[in-house]
Amino acid sequence: DILRVGVIGTGVMGRDHARLLATEISGARLTAIADVNLDGAREVAERHGVGAVFSDGSELMASGLVDAVVIASPDHLHAGTTLAAIDAGLAVLCEKPLAPTVEEAEEVAAKHASLERPLVSVGFMRRFDPGYVALRRRLDAGAHGRLLMSHSVHRNVEAYPGSPSSATITNSAVHEIDILPWLTRTPIAEVLWTAGRSTSLLDERLDPQLLLLRDEASVLHTVSMQVHAQYGYDVRCELVCERGSVELPNPPALNDDEPLIVSSGLTRSAAYAADWRPRFETAYRRELTAWVRACLAGTVPEEAATIDESLRTTKIAHALVASMNDGGWVAVPR
Ligand code: ISE
Numbered sequence: 001d002i003l004r005v006g007v008i009g010t011g012v013m014g015r016d017h018a019r020l021l022a023t024e025i026s027g028a029r030l031t032a033i034a035d036v037n038l039d040g041a042r043e044v045a046e047r048h049g050v051g052a053v054f055s056d057g058s059e060l061m062a063s064g065l066v067d068a069v070v071i072a073s074p075d076h077l078h079a080g081t082t083l084a085a086i087d088a089g090l091a092v093l094c095e096k097p098l099a100p101t102v103e104e105a106e107e108v109a110a111k112h113a114s115l116e117r118p119l120v121s122v123g124f125m126r127r128f129d130p131g132y133v134a135l136r137r138r139l140d141a142g143a144h145g146r147l148l149m150s151h152s153v154h155r156n157v158e159a160y161p162g163s164p165s166s167a168t169i170t171n172s173a174v175h176e177i178d179i180l181p182w183l184t185r186t187p188i189a190e191v192l193w194t195a196g197r198s199t200s201l202l203d204e205r206l207d208p209q210l211l212l213l214r215d216e217a218s219v220l221h222t223v224s225m226q227v228h229a230q231y232g233y234d235v236r237c238e239l240v241c242e243r244g245s246v247e248l249p250n251p252p253a254l255n256d257d258e259p260l261i262v263s264s265g266l267t268r269s270a271a272y273a274a275d276w277r278p279r280f281e282t283a284y285r286r287e288l289t290a291w292v293r294a295c296l297a298g299t300v301p302e303e304a305a306t307i308d309e310s311l312r313t314t315k316i317a318h319a320l321v322a323s324m325n326d327g328g329w330v331a332v333p334r
Contacts, residue, residue: 001296003091006032006066008057008081010040013095013123014072016277020288021070022048028292034060057081061088068295071095075171079104082120086111091295092120093288096178097317098310100170105314112307121291121304124178124313128286128303131248135239136183138246145242147184150221152176153236155229157274165206166321168225169193170314173211176223177316178305183239186215188316190331193323202228211320214329232272233279252279 005028007018014035022030032052035041041053054060061069061084068091071081079099085092086108099105112120126132139147154176160167169177181187192212199207208226215221238247251261251270261270273279290301300306305313312332319330 001027003028003292003295004031004065004067005029005292006034006052006060006063006069007044008034008060008069008071009073009077009095010035010037010044011072011074012275012277014070015044016284017070017072017093017288018044018048018050020285021292022050024285025288025292027296028288032060032063032065058084061085061090066090068092068292075100079108082108083111086115086119090119091300093123093291093304094120095123096125096305096310097170097174097314098122098307099314100317102311102314102318105311109307109311117298118300118306120307121294121300122307122310123287124175124182124305124310125280125283125287126175126179127182127283127305128290129280129283131252132179132183132237135237135246135248139183139239144239144244144246147217147219147239147241149219149240150180150183151236151238151240152180152221152223153226153234154223155226155232155234157228157230157233159202159205159207159228162204164204165209166324168205168207168209168227169211169317169320169324172227173209173223173225173320174313174317176211176221177213177313177320178309179237180213180221180223181215181312182305182309183237184215184217184219186217186219187312188213188221188332189216190214190329191316191319191323192329193320199228201230209324213316233275234272235276235279 007014021028033041033045034054034057038055045053052065071094082094195206195209207228211223213221236250294301319332323330
């Protein structure tokens, strides 16, 4: 069986998903591309020999050319496009976040809950990263005693121009908000946002920012965010347990082409990725592979973030923005 997949949105991630689907993911055929920027859509389509190009996602979904869609449009369009895909009866992999606002995420969750079988999963790809998977396995095995605290770092080279301080949470920190309760199997109870001196390189945006998340087992998680760090794409996570600490390798082996850290000339060096695509290449490949296989079986991948989990992630992000605006700890509504 072959799954006919359409990609909606040809920005950084839409292009990358299209490339993986066209070249690496067995069981899938890339059959249609849509973007309001028709030239962008045409370029991606030509590169991968795709015949059907649309300027509108709803035309793509009505074309009869696709069984499933990857939604990689800008964040504020995710919910609306996902609702339309559900109406069209198509399987969906929606890029993160499900929605930047709780209201939109709730609307999708309510509609999805009324379906007979799940159609949608959300692209929190860290769940497919070998490093995070190994961290979770360690915690499950309990080899180092109970988890006491965790420390995450998430740095990007450059902030998107014009985006506000809250986007650090709703667009970037959502990855930690998703992965921490996934790692620990414990929901987040309350959150605190704070910041100190900010970079002089951005006008309208506080960077870096520090987030504290306390879970229902009283474990404190620190998340240090810096979206305009300039030097490289840097994602770290350390789990501090009673009898040991476990962390992702830092810097990571980038991918199969750059698996080394070189010591030479009195220096130890490793390359940083410029963004998340090479860092999480394996995760994206595994995510799409699992998604295509699940779609062909008429379900969603077990490992992927569900609509309900992604609604919860949006609620936690919202609580962090409330802490940013009003100060103090904010409880996350259940
Ligand atoms: C981007 O959308 C991603 O999902 C990346 O993984 C994240 O590091 C980045 O901050 C986001 O803007």
